[in-house]
Amino acid sequence: MNFLGKDIASIHESLVKGDVTAEELTKEAIQNTKNNEKDINAFITIDEENAIKRAQEIDKRGINPDNVLSGIPVAMKDNMLTKGVLTSAGSKMLSNFKPIINGTAVNKMLDADTVSIGKTNMDEFAMGSSTETSYYGDTNNPWNLDKVPGGSSGGSAASVAAGDVLAALGSDTGGSIRQPAAFNGIVGMKPTYGRVSRWGLIAFASSFDQIGPLTNNVYDNALVLNAIAGHDEHDLTSSDKEVPDFTKDIDAGVKGMKIGLPKEYLGEGVSEDVRNSIQAAADKYREMGATVEEVSLPHSKYGVAAYYIIAPSEASSNLQRFDGIRYGYRSEAAKNLEQLYVKSRSEGFGDEVKRRIMLGTYSLSAGFFDAYFKKAAEVRTLITKDFQNVFQDYDLILTPTTPTTAFGKDENKDPLTMYMNDVLTIPVNMAGLPGMSLPAGFSNELPIGMQLIGKPFDETTMYKAAYAFEQNTDFHNQYPKIGGDK
Amino acid sequence: MSEKISKDTVSHVASLAKLELTDEQLPYFTDQLDNIMGIFDSLNEVDTNDIEPTFSVTDQINVMREDVADNWGERDQLLKNAPDVADGLIRTPTIIDESED
Numbered sequence: 001m002n003f004l005g006k007d008i009a010s011i012h013e014s015l016v017k018g019d020v021t022a023e024e025l026t027k028e029a030i031q032n033t034k035n036n037e038k039d040i041n042a043f044i045t046i047d048e049e050n051a052i053k054r055a056q057e058i059d060k061r062g063i064n065p066d067n068v069l070s071g072i073p074v075a076m077k078d079n080m081l082t083k084g085v086l087t088s089a090g091s092k093m094l095s096n097f098k099p100i101i102n103g104t105a106v107n108k109m110l111d112a113d114t115v116s117i118g119k120t121n122m123d124e125f126a127m128g129s130s131t132e133t134s135y136y137g138d139t140n141n142p143w144n145l146d147k148v149p150g151g152s153s154g155g156s157a158a159s160v161a162a163g164d165v166l167a168a169l170g171s172d173t174g175g176s177i178r179q180p181a182a183f184n185g186i187v188g189m190k191p192t193y194g195r196v197s198r199w200g201l202i203a204f205a206s207s208f209d210q211i212g213p214l215t216n217n218v219y220d221n222a223l224v225l226n227a228i229a230g231h232d233e234h235d236l237t238s239s240d241k242e243v244p245d246f247t248k249d250i251d252a253g254v255k256g257m258k259i260g261l262p263k264e265y266l267g268e269g270v271s272e273d274v275r276n277s278i279q280a281a282a283d284k285y286r287e288m289g290a291t292v293e294e295v296s297l298p299h300s301k302y303g304v305a306a307y308y309i310i311a312p313s314e315a316s317s318n319l320q321r322f323d324g325i326r327y328g329y330r331s332e333a334a335k336n337l338e339q340l341y342v343k344s345r346s347e348g349f350g351d352e353v354k355r356r357i358m359l360g361t362y363s364l365s366a367g368f369f370d371a372y373f374k375k376a377a378e379v380r381t382l383i384t385k386d387f388q389n390v391f392q393d394y395d396l397i398l399t400p401t402t403p404t405t406a407f408g409k410d411e412n413k414d415p416l417t418m419y420m421n422d423v424l425t426i427p428v429n430m431a432g433l434p435g436m437s438l439p440a441g442f443s444n445e446l447p448i449g450m451q452l453i454g455k456p457f458d459e460t461t462m463y464k465a466a467y468a469f470e471q472n473t474d475f476h477n478q479y480p481k482i483g484g485d486k
Numbered sequence: 487m488s489e490k491i492s493k494d495t496v497s498h499v500a501s502l503a504k505l506e507l508t509d510e511q512l513p514y515f516t517d518q519l520d521n522i523m524g525i526f527d528s529l530n531e532v533d534t535n536d537i538e539p540t541f542s543v544t545d546q547i548n549v550m551r552e553d554v555a556d557n558w559g560e561r562d563q564l565l566k567n568a569p570d571v572a573d574g575l576i577r578t579p580t581i582i583d584e585s586e587d
Contacts, residue, residue: 194546237542326568328567337579342504342506345503357503375529378540381537384543414521431543
């Protein structure tokens, strides 16, 4: 059995009834993964021994009937610290790094009694939109192995889409949960900045990064967010706002809901099939009783430019800790301290990481701070204000997640073209808002994702709207061929 | 805002970032960075007079806690991640290279 078409609640029921054990499920998840790995390469590490041991412990303790996640097989993106298990962030720099602690989100998943079967592939230090910058080779899209799975949570998305596991954690700095969710035809949620602790997440750009769940369906997604959300004293940017039960009243429908459709997100660069799917989604919402009206987010078009100043600036600072001394890759050619830094970093980092470190170093350097970094931060304010204006009158915003479906692995991709991939997701991170992607159509047998953007800390409304759409459409019930029988 | 980025500039920035670029990499990165920075000019279209910059999207400022160190008692495990260790300490190459003064 693979997990295509399965949901956490029904598997939980089987576990409670004793029709299946956590150990059996874990072994199936590992077998699914091994079967798919030669085609997909979704994992950097399959943690077979620990996973089976843990599942046996859970079986011994007994499945808690009140904890729907108990015994459920999941996967973690490889930039989340896992005690004693390789955590490489997709980089040669950390190819020998075994943390001594778990990150908070990982711990919360363990507290919820899920079983992590391993660490998923990703763009190096989460920098990329295709999982092609990983030191551990490309991940392939389960829908079409010649296409990318998106990035940087491409391994997490592909592992769920291929039926390896029921849920995976990803991280999203400029769209790295939502874009791969869209490319793989699954549900990906980037919560409000501060909703989930970033402690133990290897930092890329600290004012943007946020951890979130990737799942087969909306309800499962809400269940996982329930498990990982909440204040953490280790992360001073994590919010102390109360965490609601995101599944509560998830089936309340969208009657009376007001949804904004920003005209700027359906313009140039968005493929006709994607645009048509979003218009059809808007019509579906109207049919279900919501009001959908055109709105404007005029500064969003500057999001990419501002992002590629601020995010690399933060990255250049965060990545200075990789100096070859305390942990990580150390060049053997270094003869003195300066060479130790320079050679270790030059040999340990890949091209995309070097590119972004240099962009950031340049933006922050003397004489350019005001013209670049400060200007970008001011534009960030305007992007945020645009959203605030719309949210005075609307509950949600509906957009495409990506301008196109998954692109080919063989396509000529210069860095700037790649950066434009996140044009529709970046503004959400600029403003720290919650955003999610869910399946909304197909084009040439590749999934199309739609993005719902919510008010700060209002993931509940997003889940309600997403659930209503899912229950009234059939896109989430279609699976990639790679998964074989359902 | 941006002028054409020169190889010298990229070389200087790389040195600030403690990165070394080969003769082949320098023109390659220079072209790419110049291309990327071209889009930064679009920000000049935006009037940001009297607009406060956003450096953080949270309203949590200066959250305080007790200054208690937690070293997890995992010194040996921690040192396993260090590239070179001797007598419970991290070993590095010579820090002061006397031949260069």
